[in-house]
Amino acid sequence: MTFSIVGRSADGTALGVAVASKFLGVGAAVPAALADVGAVATQSYANLAYRPQGLALLGTGVAAPEVVKALIAGDAGPVGHRQVGVVGPTGPGATYTGADCHDWAGGTAGDGYAIQGNMLAGPAVVGDMERGWLGSADESRLASRLVAALRAGDRAGGDRRGRQSAALLVVAKGLGYGGTSDVLVDLRVDDHPDPVTELGRLLEMHALYFEHPDPATLQPLTGALGDEVRERLATRGHADADLDEALASWAGVENLEMRIVAGAIDPLVLSHLRALS
Template identity: 70%
Template sequence: MTFSIVARSADGVAHGVAVASKFLAAGAVVPAAEAGVGALATQSYANLAYRPQGLAMLRTGTLAADVVAGLTAADPGRAQRQLGVVGAAGDGATFTGTGCHAWAGGVTGDGYAIQGNILTGPEVVAAMEQAWLASDPAAPLAARLLTALRAGDAAGGDRRGRQSAAVYVVAPGQGYGGTSDVLVDLRVDDHPDPCAELARLLDVHTLLFGRPDPDTLLPLDGALADEVRELLAARGHTDSDLDAALAGWAGIENLEERMVPGHLDPLVLAHLRA
């Protein structure tokens, strides 16, 4: 009833899952991930116990293929299950039970597992794999996962239609304010075009919570400082300390993650000018 990709970033730091389905709130059921450990997707009459059990196995260094083998061997309902697992290193692993609704199957490779059931055909997972392999390894993992998910959606996706989509990514200390490992956790629970809506949400998330690129930061001095001070004053932020005034405005706009004292992120400047 679902198609998903479970993957690890090229540098091995991040792990995540992207999923879409003609099923209400698939993001509440399918994905699980733990920073520095791995990620998994449970679908097709999902066994939610796979999530804590699978992560516990990955935590001990168990290979993805052995996690899949262990979880399914102990499950009397395995014929109707589908599962994808990626660990901290090595190939991903996937499982499709013999009782899953056609078309059902999956593909794997170094650091990824792609699987789906009740699909229009094998072209869905093939398109996802091609998009994943063609994506920039240096790009954020959430963006790469979504690129693969949208490729599967464009190739036909769930043959019953569309309803929900989600992306979940973890990385050590890279969550909001550096106090969490959850880097991205976005869900579209009920929407006529959930993958497109998920892409819109990820763009907003990137603007608000993405870290500024040090190579693009602008020195907050001279004519730029004068312009910023004027723009902030028009919005009621008149602190004589320009960094303080900017931080006050940014906090209201939810852009605090992009603040760098003495400098300005071009994305923040564009938002301020708008």
């Protein structure tokens, strides 16, 4: 009743899971990830204990294929109905599909990823997800790669019962909000007629509010641009002799504080300011 991908970024710094299903709040059940350790997706009569157990095994250096074997061997429940995908900080991912999972069910895995699904429209769901993942190797953002793969599976028919929820979880050491967390992206669409598309929209918003600006695009706050920004900030109630302070104050109100750099302005921040003034 679910299709998912667990993956690792090309540089090995980020690990994550993307999942969609005709199931309420799939993000509460399927994904788990721990920075520098690995990621796990448990589904199809999901055994939620696989999440801490899988991460604990990965944390001791056990490779993903052996983690999957250990999880299945240690499960006293209906392993024929289980499905799980695991990826570690290095090496190949691994996936398991029990013989009793509802058709169509299956998965595939390779270096740094594992894809799996059950109750799918057909094998093209997994196949298209894998092609989407492999074809996006030039994309540096793991979150974008995971969602692209999920979108490919959705276009191929996804869950044959329909659509309801989707989720994305990505972790990277110290790269969460303000550098005080390892959770880079944590987005959930719990009940929506087109959850994968909605997840993509939320990821675009997340990039605006939580990603740091591209240094190559920053514009110096000098001359006419500095005067314009100062004037627009003043009209928004953020007048300050120090332009950096005024901009930071306004950006905090607008939840754009992650994009503030002293002495310059991010074009996305500038566009937002202009749109409001």
